Structures are given as C-alpha cells and as structure tokens.
Amino acid sequence: MDYLLRRLVGSFMVLIGAGMPVSADEIPWSGEIAVSYLTGIYSGDTIKDDLNGYGIKSKFKYLDDYDISVGYSRSGIAFDSDDYNNTLYQDAFQFEVSSHYFVDSVNGTLTPSVQFSKIGGNLSDSALGGLTYMGGILRYMSYEQNLYGDIHYSKSDYDLNIEVYQYDISVGGSLFGPANWGQVRLYDIESQSFDRRYFSADFLVKHWLSAYSLLSPDNIYFAFTLGDRLLAVDPDTLVIANLSQIQKQYIRAGAEWALPNQSHLSLALAYSEYELSTSGSDYSGTFLFLQYSKKW
C-alpha cells in the first residue's frame, strides 16, 4: 500500500510547476484625468445672467476589474437684479466606486457602482441649501458591446429638509451596425415636497466616424429630453440640477476628438428651457461645455 501511495505522490509531483514568476512591462493600474470648462447665458424671465464653471476629475482603474473616480467642480452664476448683483458660487465633490463582474450566464459585464456627491457654497445656500447625494447604479454591457442597460436609484438630502428620490432605467444598443448607438433613459423623480412626480425620457443617438483628419471628430451625438425634470441627477456624470426650477426641454449636441497620446477633447452645446416652480415664469439657458481628458 505504501508503494501505491508513493506511486500516487510521484504522479502529483509531475504536476508541480517549477516555473519562475514572470515580470511584465505593464502595470495593473491605469488612470485618466479630465479638466472641463462650462459657460452659459440665460435669457427670458430670470435674474440669472450667465454661468461659468470648471471641473477636474480623476479616474483610476485596477486591471479591468475596479474603478475609482473622484471629481471636484466649481461653478458660479452671475445675477443681475436689484436684490442680487453679484456672482454666487457652488462647489461640488464627487466620488464613485465600481466593480466589474464578467457573467457568462448573461453574456455580459455587470458593474455595480456606489456614488456619493456633496454640494455646498453660497449659490446653493441661496436656493435649497447644500446637498448630500448618495446613489447606486447597476450597469450591464454585453460582451459584444452592442447592448446596454442600467438601473439607478438615488437619494438627495438638501439642507432645507427636502429629500429627493430618483429612479431611472436605461436601455441602449447598436443601431444599424457598430458605428451607431441609441439609448433611452426613463426618469422618475419624487419628493414629499413636490406637488407631483416628475417623469421624463432622455433619448441619445451617437455616431462614430472614420477620423481621417485632425479636424474630423471621433464621434458625434445628439440628445434630447421629453417631459419635466426637477432636481434631477445625471447618473453618468453626477451633475445635479440643484436649483428649484423645472427643466421643460433639454437638447444637446456634441462631438469628441480622439487626439494622439490617449487624449480626448469633447465639445458640447446645450439648450434648456426652465420654469420656476415658485413663480411659474419661464426662461432658457444656452451652454457650452469643453473637456480635455488624458489617459495613461
């Protein structure tokens, strides 16, 4: 019996790897840093004059498994009225952690994320007060990258004891080939402080071009929102519309240039119509957004 046991152990020993660990040129971490600038002008029945802001965002990625992103932005709205004749600023901090799971049974990647944001400053004090946002989002992307879905839930606590809950769900996919993408996101925003629930749908169409020249963008997109939104959060960018105004229409178009050395330039134009929930007066805003990002 001892002989048999030794024979068996001998077989095992054949299987013991004797190789040495191999070092690689690649490091498991990668990162991205983005700086952005936002400017806008208001027109119509409002004391707001213009908007200016800037932001910085960093994203760190460990292999293809974990992401951590942190961001800071500062924006100011200039007022022009007898009561206000200055610029009020707000500061926003963002934090998001994601983990990617590759799940064969659903033929795609599931990415749960936890999001946190804090906004403060004298602009928010003049309206609803600062806020603390906490949210969670579960994203799905098929292995072939031709089907996308997400489900998001968040709660925003404003200093004036207003709690806003947002539920949204998205479905997206390739349209007529891999160069086109279409996506719909349905929003439901509610709060005990609101007189009603706010439903809206956001539609996005994106097209990738064959960029043969420096001026030719890598991709262009067009998006618009139908329905009303109040105190809404964009779960992708964590931009929070924290002013007490109903967003009636929101149209935007943008382009992204892929520059050499893993850097990108994004330019977006947006137009939005608002209704003040308190007075019912209407006004509009036109915005320009510029972002430069670099990966390493």
Add this chain to the structure above:
Amino acid sequence: MNKKMSALILLILSFHCWSVEQDWSASYLFESQGLYDKAIEAIRLPETELNGSSLVVNIDMQQFQNGNKAETVEWVSQMESILSTYEFTLMRIAWLHYQKRDYSQSIDEYRKVIKLNPESIDAQIALLSPLSRLNRWKEVAMVSCQVIESSPLSYQAHLFLMQAREKNKNWTALEDEARILIVKFPTAVDPWVYLGRALQHQHKIGDAINAYQQVLVRYPNNMEALRYLQSQS
C-alpha cells in the same frame, strides 16, 4: 522537496472519494456536434483544487486502504493516467468553455493551467482569446507582455498586444509595437495594418499612406487600406 511531498500527502489524506474515467473520443465527437457540455463531461476531472502550484485530489483514504489489492491497483493506474494528462485536460476544458462562450469560466480554467505550469506559453496565449472577448484589454496587454518576455518571437502575443494597444487608443505604443513586428515578420500583413491605423490616428498622413501601400502589396483587396488611400487622394 521533502517538505513539499509531506504537505501533499497530508492534503491527500484529508479528502474524499472519486472515481472517474475519461473518454477522449466521445469528447471530440461531442465537440464536433457542438455539444460542449457533454464534451466536457466526457473528460470530467476528479474533484480537485489548486494549492499554490500543487494539485490536491480528493480521495477517501479508508476506501483506499480497505479495498482489495487488484481494485486498488486498477484505481491507481486509472488515476495515474488522468494525472498524466491533467494539464492537457484542463486546457481542453478551457477551450470547450470558450467554444461555449462561457468566457469567464474559460479564463478560470486557463488560469488553473498557468498556476500548475507557469511556463506554459500555450496556456498564456490561449488565455488571451477569452480575455479579449470580454474586452479586458488591460489584462490582454499584461499577459501578452509576459508571453513576449519569455517568448519574444510569439507572433500571436504580439498581435494581441497590438489589439490591446488599439482598444486602449494608445497609438504611440501601437506604432512602436507594429514597427517591432514588421522587422521580425516582414512578410506579414497585420503589423502593416496596425501601423497604418496608429499613424492615421496620430495624423502622420505621409507615413500612414506608406504603411497602407505596404498593406496593398501584401493584400491587394484590403478594404481598410483602399478606403484610407482613397480618402487621401
């Protein structure tokens, strides 16, 4: 060595029974019919786990000691046969999972092989396919670099590395990689295509035209090269 062996024996004593026969012909037949689950089942491995680079097999020692000698000898022979093809079996199971589009499972199986035999270039290159199917490009780049370090002439590893550079839009690194491969494999068309793409995205138009012209010499109907040269004419 003694330390390793005694550790193995202790592990063997602590586990349960298995009995298995592998039918390789059936496995290949099922694969040809697209019946991947059955193909895997036909070469099913005993309950095992990896402890470091050592393999632990679950055996009921009581049955081992109480059985009659003829049965036990046969059982040990059967087991020896399985152990002698263990690495290959894992590779095949990984491949069958890949065929089944169970890419994560396939990656797990290939990683078992690499754990058993870290020098297996086969397993490392094979691992690149399911990783790329899952768009895990950072890991594709890392594994490719590992293979290239130990086997600098691995054409497939260079190809996967170029693919990873492209997906990560790292055009300067893609250009460097393509130029290395062009020197090593001057007749191949792929490095010229990747070089053309890298130069195109860096807006080095003259060099990109030259690269795509080299593509057409090797592959006259290459649509990508034809389109680019047409756009620049």
